[in-house]
Amino acid sequence: MGRVIIINGSPRAPKSNSKAYSEIFRRYYEGNIDIFNITKNNHKDICLKLEEYTDILFVFPLYADGLPVTLLNFLKYLETNPPKNKPIINVIINCGFIEPEQNTVCIDMIKLFCKENEYIFGSVLSIGSGEAILNTPFKVMIRWKMKKLAKAIQNHKNEKLSVTMPLTKKMFIRASTSCWINYGKRNGITKEEMASMKIEQ
Numbered sequence: 517m518g519r520v521i522i523i524n525g526s527p528r529a530p531k532s533n534s535k536a537y538s539e540i541f542r543r544y545y546e547g548n549i550d551i552f553n554i555t556k557n558n559h560k561d562i563c564l565k566l567e568e569y570t571d572i573l574f575v576f577p578l579y580a581d582g583l584p585v586t587l588l589n590f591l592k593y594l595e596t597n598p599p600k601n602k603p604i605i606n607v608i609i610n611c612g613f614i615e616p617e618q619n620t621v622c623i624d625m626i627k628l629f630c631k632e633n634e635y636i637f638g639s640v641l642s643i644g645s646g647e648a649i650l651n652t653p654f655k656v657m658i659r660w661k662m663k664k665l666a667k668a669i670q671n672h673k674n675e676k677l678s679v680t681m682p683l684t685k686k687m688f689i690r691a692s693t694s695c696w697i698n699y700g701k702r703n704g705i706t707k708e709e710m711a712s713m714k715i716e717q
């Protein structure tokens with residue numbers, strides 16, 4: 517039976533969408549699963565465990581069209597501290613924009629890491645509208661794809677899956693704009709403040 521280590525690479529791992537996606541995956545995978553959030557201080561602990569697993573599943577968000585620094589730092593450590601038996605590397609990546617293709621370059625970064633460090637790249641689920649989809653009826657689409665991903669990892673098949681909300685870009689922009697404006701309102705921040713650098717202060 518397979519054994520998967522889920523490694524959450526979100527900088528806000530304990531409250532992240534990546535956490536929610538990991539939990540959904542856990543429901544459908546029929547082997548053993550352990551979940552770890554990457555922190556500044558646990559790279560060594562995680563790397564020492566990797567040998568016990570058949571598969572690694574990195575779950576993380578797209579940040580500025582690339583890997584979040586949390587995951588990048590972990591990969592740098594892993595590069596110099598590899599396990600003797602290398603698990604297969606799989607990925608769930610989610611981005612805020614509606615197009616899952618936004619994630620393509622970032623997935624290629626993980627593939628390059630695998631190539632350069634002699635890991636097998638297994639399966640990937642690329643999620644668009646990742647911040648929103650779980651709060652809509654379309655979350656059922658996430659479940660379908662997650663089931664497929666879990667099966668692929670169990671059977672060591674290479675699947676390239678993607679999913680997003682079936683909306684036009686115009687509808688998505690309208691819905692997400694009003695969602696963020698209301699979110700700001702609830703926190704006492706205006707649309708103008710959100711659009712200015714003051715948001716950083």
Ligand SMILES: Cc1cc2nc3c(=O)[nH]c(=O)nc-3n(C[C@H](O)[C@H](O)[C@H](O)COP(=O)(O)O)c2cc1C
Pocket residue numbers: 526527528531532533534535576577578579580581582610611612613614618646647
């Ligand atoms: C600093 C930052 C950079 C981001 N960059 C992108 C981006 O380049 N493209 C995109 O589609 N979403 C981007 N997002 C949105 C995240 O990918 C999205 O909110 C995701 O659901 C966060 O996942 P998490 O909760 O697992 O961290 C960014 C979010 C933040 C906070």
